[in-house]
Amino acid sequence: NPTTAEMKPVLDVKGAALAGTGTCWVLTGPDPMAYNDPGRPPTVAIEEKAVRGITDTLTVPPCSVVLFRLDVK
Numbered sequence: 001n002p003t004t005a006e007m008k009p010v011l012d013v014k015g016a017a018l019a020g021t022g023t024c025w026v027l028t029g030p031d032p033m034a035y036n037d038p039g040r041p042p043t044v045a046i047e048e049k050a051v052r053g054i055t056d057t058l059t060v061p062p063c064s065v066v067l068f069r070l071d072v073k
Helices: none
Strands: 018-028 045-052 064-072
Touching: none
Parallel strands: none
Antiparallel strands: 018 045, 018 064
């Protein structure tokens, strides 16, 4: 999500039923111009989180890259 607004893309899953749970990995920093500089503590990091209640939309925070792994029934 390269924008400064949260996005909520709609899912259109065919051939499987979502269980509503999964994992997401979020790559983001404290501001849109954040970067990691060698020899300094990282400001951009990957955070792994459990997700629950997924039905037909995902929530993607601003200025981030998010990878979802969703469980199916």
